[in-house]
Amino acid sequence: xxxxxxxxxxxxxxxxxxxxxxxxxxxxxxxxxxxxxxxxxxxxxxxxxxxxxxxxxxxxxxxxxxxxxxxxxxxxxxxxxxxxxxxxxxxxxxxxxxxxxxxxxxxxxxxxxxxxxxxxxxxxxxxxxxxxxxxxxxxxxxxxxxxxxxxxxxxxxxxxxxxxxxxxxxxxxxxxxxxxxxxxxxxxxxxxxxxxxxxxxxxxxxxxxxxxxx
Amino acid sequence: xxxxxxxxxxxxxxxxxxxxxxxxxxxxxxxxxxxxxxxxxxxxxxxxxxxxxxxxxxxxxxxxxxxxxxxxxxxxxxxxxxxxxxxxxxxxxxxxxxxxxxxxxxxxxxxxxxxxxxxxxxxxxxxxxxxxxxxxxxxxxxxxxxxxxxxxxxxxxxxxxxxxxxxxxxxxxxxxxxxxxxxxxxxxxxxxxxxxxxxxxxxxxxxxxxxxxxxxxxxxxxxxxxxxxxxxxxxxxxxxxxxxxxxxxxxxxxxxxxxxxxxxxxxxxxxxxxxxxxxxxxxxxxxxxxxxxxxxxxxxxxxxxxxxxxxxxxxxxxxxxxxxxxxxxxxxxxxxxxxxxxxxxxxxxxxxxxxxxxxxxxxxxxxxxxxxxxxxxxxxxxxxxxxxxxxxxxxxxxxxxxxxxxxxxxxxxxxxxxxxxxxxxxxxx
Numbered sequence: 001x002x003x004x005x006x007x008x009x010x011x012x013x014x015x016x017x018x019x020x021x022x023x024x025x026x027x028x029x030x031x032x033x034x035x036x037x038x039x040x041x042x043x044x045x046x047x048x049x050x051x052x053x054x055x056x057x058x059x060x061x062x063x064x065x066x067x068x069x070x071x072x073x074x075x076x077x078x079x080x081x082x083x084x085x086x087x088x089x090x091x092x093x094x095x096x097x098x099x100x101x102x103x104x105x106x107x108x109x110x111x112x113x114x115x116x117x118x119x120x121x122x123x124x125x126x127x128x129x130x131x132x133x134x135x136x137x138x139x140x141x142x143x144x145x146x147x148x149x150x151x152x153x154x155x156x157x158x159x160x161x162x163x164x165x166x167x168x169x170x171x172x173x174x175x176x177x178x179x180x181x182x183x184x185x186x187x188x189x190x191x192x193x194x195x196x197x198x199x200x201x202x203x204x205x206x207x208x209x210x211x212x213x214x
Numbered sequence: 215x216x217x218x219x220x221x222x223x224x225x226x227x228x229x230x231x232x233x234x235x236x237x238x239x240x241x242x243x244x245x246x247x248x249x250x251x252x253x254x255x256x257x258x259x260x261x262x263x264x265x266x267x268x269x270x271x272x273x274x275x276x277x278x279x280x281x282x283x284x285x286x287x288x289x290x291x292x293x294x295x296x297x298x299x300x301x302x303x304x305x306x307x308x309x310x311x312x313x314x315x316x317x318x319x320x321x322x323x324x325x326x327x328x329x330x331x332x333x334x335x336x337x338x339x340x341x342x343x344x345x346x347x348x349x350x351x352x353x354x355x356x357x358x359x360x361x362x363x364x365x366x367x368x369x370x371x372x373x374x375x376x377x378x379x380x381x382x383x384x385x386x387x388x389x390x391x392x393x394x395x396x397x398x399x400x401x402x403x404x405x406x407x408x409x410x411x412x413x414x415x416x417x418x419x420x421x422x423x424x425x426x427x428x429x430x431x432x433x434x435x436x437x438x439x440x441x442x443x444x445x446x447x448x449x450x451x452x453x454x455x456x457x458x459x460x461x462x463x464x465x466x467x468x469x470x471x472x473x474x475x476x477x478x479x480x481x482x483x484x485x486x487x488x489x490x491x492x493x494x495x496x497x498x499x500x501x502x503x504x505x506x507x508x509x510x511x512x513x514x515x516x517x518x519x520x521x522x523x524x525x526x527x528x529x530x531x532x533x534x535x536x537x538x539x540x541x542x543x544x545x546x547x548x549x550x551x552x553x554x555x556x557x558x559x560x561x562x563x564x565x566x567x568x569x570x571x572x573x574x575x576x577x578x579x580x581x582x583x584x585x586x587x588x589x590x591x592x593x594x595x596x597x598x599x600x601x602x603x604x605x606x607x608x609x610x611x612x613x614x615x616x617x618x619x620x621x622x623x624x625x626x627x628x629x630x631x632x633x634x635x636x637x638x639x640x641x642x643x
Contacts, residue, residue, distance in 0.1 A: 051385065052393035052401055059398075072492035098493050111398045116492045145492075150374040150510075150529055152367060153494035165496035166371055167511045168590040183510060183528040185518045214378040214529050 058103065059111040063191065067101035069119055069142070069200040070108055078108050082198045086121035086140060094157050096120035098145055101202060114210040116153055117191055118145040118162070119200055120173065128175045134192035134207065140200055142191040143177050144210035149184045151212035176207075185213050233454035238436040244464060245321035251468045252314030253418065259307040260411060266294050269407035271361060271400055284489045287361040287403050291484045301480050302473070308481035309472055311353045315502050318346045326547070326573055328560035330435045335557070336548035338428045343544045345421050350502060352418060355410040358395075361403060362484040367494050369406075370395040375533035380524035383534075397490035433558075441559045498587065505579075508586030509536050512599045567618035575611025582606055 069081045076085075081097055089097050099117045100110045109115045124132050124139045135141040143162075147154050152166035161180055162171040170181030177187040189208030193200050220226050271285035278292040295301040322342060325331055331339035358369040373395045376387035388394070390409070392401035433448065440449040451457050487495055499507045510532035518527040551569065563570045582602045589599060 050389045052388055054393075100492065110492070111396065113394055113396050150371045150378075150533075152370065153492060155494045156496065163590070165494055166367070167507070169515075179515050182515065183513045183532065184515050185527045185529075186515075212374045212377070212529075213527060214374055214383070214525060 057111065058105070058107040059109050061103070061107075061109050062112060063101040063109065063115050063117070063202055063206070064103070065202055065204060067103055067109070067202040069099040069117060069193070069202070070102045072098045072100045072110065072116060078102075080199050081119060083121070083138065083140070083195060083200075084198070086119065086200075090121055094155070096157070096162070098153060098155065099142075099200075113151070114144060114146055116145045118143050118154065119193070122173060126174045131174060131176050131190065134190050134204065136193055136195045136200075138195055140193055140195055141173060142193045142200070142202075143171075143173065144188045144191065144206055146188065146211050147184065148179075148186045148188055148211075148213040149182070150214075154188070229454070234452045235430070236448045236450040237453055237457045238434050238440065238448065238450040239457075239460075240437050242324045243434070245317050245324055247461060247464060248317040248468060249314055249321055250422065251465050252310045252317060252472075253422065254465075255310040255469065255472065256307060256314065257415065259303050259310065260415070262303050263294065263307060264411050266290060266297065266300070267359070267407075269359075269403050271398075271403055285361050285403075287359060288484055288489050291360045291362075295483060301483075302477050305476035305479070305481040306472060309476050309479070311356070312500070312502075313472060315346070315349055315353060318342075318349055319502075322346060322544075323573065327563045327570060328435070329551070329553075329557065329566065329569070330560055331548040332551065332553040332557040333548075333555070334432055335428075335435070338425060338432065339548045340545055341421060341425045341428065343541065345418070345425060347541060348414065348418055348421060352410065352414040353500075353502075355406050355414060358402065358406050359410065360484050361490065363487040363490045363493070363495055364482070364497055365487075366395060366397060366490040367497050368499060371499075375529060378525075378527065378529035379534050380521075380526065380530065397492070435560050436558060438559050438562055501584070504587040505583035506533060506537060508583040508589070508599075509603070511589045512586050512596055512603060514596070564618065564622045567615050567622065570618060571611045571615035574614045575607045578610040579603065579607040 071077050071079050071081060071085075078100075080102070081099055085097065089095055096118050097120070099119050100108050100115055101117065102108045119140065119142045122135075122139050122141050124135065124137070127135060127139075127141070131141065145153050145155075147164045147166065147169055149164065149167055149169050152164055154162055154164040154169070154171065156163040156165050158170075162173050162177070163169070164171075164182065164184070168182040169179065169184035171177040171184070171188060172180045176190055179185075179187055187208075189206040189210055191202060191206055192204030194203040195201070216225070268286040268290040271287055273283045274286045274289045275281055275283045276289065278296060279289055284292075291304070293300075294304055325339065325342070354369075354372055357372075358365050369391070373387050373391050376390065377384045379386065390405070392405040393399055395402060434450075436449060440447075443449055451460075498504070510528070513528040513532045515528060517531060518525065520526070582599075586594070586599045586603055588594070589596075
């Protein structure tokens with residue numbers, strides 16, 4: 001047997017210790033394994049840098065009690081929304097206004113998507129009791145405007161329902177934004193508001209989690 | 215000069231070996247080439263666009279925006295549109311992307327209908343499916359770059375669909391888009407830009423290389439008639455000069471037609487939607503996403519459960535599961551419909567009624583789910599759309615199968631005989 005092996009490996013050294021051979025192989029294999037593991041780990045470590053870093057800036061703070069609602073878009077962007085603005089909107093094709101909260105320190109918190117808010121002046125008589133409870137006595141009503149389906153701003157109005165332009169989600173604003181059509185998995189949360197000095201002021205936290213439900 | 219080059223590069227040998235390689239000819243074989251031409255056009259127009267584009271959303275203002283402050287990316291599109299033929303080149307980029315995806319899809323349909331994916335070409339079918347998916351992803355990553363309100367809305371939906379993948383979706387979406395898409399997220403454009411103009415095109419080039427190498431190595435399939443004309447031999451024209459001349463002419467025709475389309479139908483100017491705002495405009499996706507858009511609209515809202523911390527909701531079923539099933543199904547085709555013998559000749563769709571009916575059914579599924587994309591506009595009910603999207607394609611497939619059996623079922627034993635006799639006597643004359 002030994003004779004046979006010697007013939008087969010005649011180009012190698014004749015008196016190779018098989019034990020040393022096996023040890024060397026094991027050490028090399030372990031070294032390769034450790035290096036590969038270290039390479040994978042360091043790649044993941046470096047790759048983790050691709051995850052965006054959250055920066056804390058005042059304009060990214062979530063909506064808070066005492067914030068004033070301002071226009072999010074249009075020629076009046078960042079101006080405070082008044083009861084008169086809401087009355088004027090009532091006569092438009094889109095009877096509501098898309099708003100951002102403005103902190104008492106005058107920072108418009110527009111850099112957090114979930115701060116996009118829909119505010120409307122609606123008939124309190126049409127509202128369900130729970131809805132009316134968090135609306136102002138005049139009928140000013142606010143919801144998160146970020147669709148629970150895929151995060152579009154719910155921006156259309158059709159047949160007295162609030163309609164998302166992206167995938168046809170429909171909400172009933174008189175009944176805590178109950179979903180009345182489309183693939184939306186949950187209602188958008190209501191935002192308790194009150195009217196102070198003709199301005200719309202946030203009176204409480206969102207009554208649920210705002211933002212797409214994925 | 216020729217002698218000098220030949221001594222060093224053996225051009226003569228290369229010519230004899232590679233350039234005289236015979237290529238079968240059939241008009242449907244040019245679909246793959248059109249896909250390739252589109253890619254070349256996209257790279258060329260893309261070079262022009264990258265040289266004039268600023269991948270940033272820092273606010274800038276100038277005469278082009280009428281003094282208004284707009285994101286730099288948006289402004290650079292205004293600038294490109296103001297250059298001589300700038301808008302045409304941008305539109306050419308836009309339309310070439312559409313044509314590339316359409317041609318790739320038709321190319322795949324041709325392969326499917328003629329059974330060209332069978333042994334030994336399973337591997338190239340798989341590469342092809344990945345190429346189509348990659349091309350669509352590449353097109354998608356370009357959506358956001360003009361950074362108008364339309365671009366942001368379309369991309370945002372993609373972000374949320376990605377985030378709907380269980381467990382890792384949110385993380386992957388955040389990595390791809392550098393956080394949540396918003397009009398003020400300054401990192402998104404700098405991240406999507408290199409992905410769109412560098413990494414995905416490099417991946418496409420690599421996969422196209424693999425696709426073509428495998429095709430040349432395995433030899434192109436031949437039309438059915440070649441078996442009768444010269445069995446066991448390749449019936450076609452040499453790569454050089456005949457095939458090259460045809461390709462050259464086709465490329466010039468392609469450029470002429472697409473440039474005309476680009477000039478006549480410009481891609482929408484960014485001013486049409488304006489810079490991104492908190493509001494979402496009513497937008498429709500491109501035709502190759504419309505079917506997913508349609509399915510997303512008809513999945514009932516209450517199909518939702520949580521499992522080990524992951525949410526499986528309508529977004530997951532429509533946006534992730536259905537496309538994944540279709541891609542996996544496409545990948546499985548060469549293994550489900552397998553031939554033991556190596557395939558040299560294409561099969562006639564009429565002789566394979568089941569496969570042809572299946573393809574017709576799938577096309578009907580695509581058409582119907584696209585129709586579902588117009589659910590709100592047409593006021594269609596969910597119940598009706600479920601029947602249209604999931605029942606009608608099956609019925610179409612069955613009807614197609616019955617019709618094909620009735621028409622071709624009888625003829626197909628008789629026809630070749632008659633043909634052979636006709637041919638034989640013609641040759642004798």
